[in-house]
Every structure is written in structure tokens, then in C-alpha cells.
Amino acid sequence: MNDVIREALDIASNDGYERFRSKLNLEKNLPAVQCNRTQVQKVLVNLFRNAVEAMRTVDSPILTITTKAQTLNEKSIALVIVQDSGPGLDQTMAKRIFEPFFTTKPSGIGMGLTISRALIEDNGGQLWVDSDAKTGAKFHFTLPFGS
Numbered sequence: 001m002n003d004v005i006r007e008a009l010d011i012a013s014n015d016g017y018e019r020f021r022s023k024l025n026l027e028k029n030l031p032a033v034q035c036n037r038t039q040v041q042k043v044l045v046n047l048f049r050n051a052v053e054a055m056r057t058v059d060s061p062i063l064t065i066t067t068k069a070q071t072l073n074e075k076s077i078a079l080v081i082v083q084d085s086g087p088g089l090d091q092t093m094a095k096r097i098f099e100p101f102f103t104t105k106p107s108g109i110g111m112g113l114t115i116s117r118a119l120i121e122d123n124g125g126q127l128w129v130d131s132d133a134k135t136g137a138k139f140h141f142t143l144p145f146g147s
Helices: 002-014 035-053 091-096 112-122
Strands: 021-026 063-073 077-084 127-131 138-145
Touching: 002 021, 002 035, 035 063, 035 077, 035 112, 035 138, 091 112, 112 127, 112 138
Parallel strands: 021 063
Antiparallel strands: 063 077, 077 138, 127 138
């Protein structure tokens, strides 16, 4: 999982989304997750791109994306958290963010998070937004560990 996170950050940076600081808090020796690597990478790239686009609307010299990966206590799943330092989501947006065609971006089509959620679910996990995040938007997803 940690390698997939680093690769997705590289992809987002190389696609013109480079103006952010990445803060990684990745559990060492995290067991391998059971997933389609390409699909999970696409989800992460989408989350990173969305974060950068949201943070661009804030007048701040330092744009930060914090990514955590850890074992969820007493369960055989990995938890990944992606949080940005942007404006965040109000309660209404947080409730609708995964609806098809709902977007907060002027040029968005509103399918990125819908597809991302479907991909995570197809891999045995869950994707959700933390509507109580203190700063920025905070997305979580889980994936099962391999056997």
C-alpha cells in the first residue's frame, strides 16, 4: 500500500499538480492489501488531484496533503487517510460528494469520487469523507489485507 501511495503522489506531481507539500505517515511493515493495484492507484491520484484543486482556492503559501496508512485496530484491513489543507466541505457538500454528477468544481463533471468509491468497493473496501474534519477535506478508505 505504501508503494502505491508514493507512486500515486508521483503521478499527481508529474501531471501538473506539483505545487503542494506531501506529508506521509505510513505504517512501517504494513501487510500487503488484496486489491487491484491500478484501480487503487487511480483512486489515490483522484484524491490527490482533487485536494490540489481545492487548495488552489485558498490563499495560503503552503498547501499540504497529509496521507496516512495504517492497520485498523483488531481488524485485518488497512486504513488510508488523505487530508488536504484546503477550504474543506460543508455538511451539505459532504452529504452529496459521492453522488453522480455532483461537483464543487467549475469544470468538474462530478464522477471522480463516484467512480473512486465504486473501485474501492470492488476491491472489498469502503471510501468515505469525514464531515467533521477540522481543516480541509479528509477522505478515508479501507482495503482488506491479503491472505
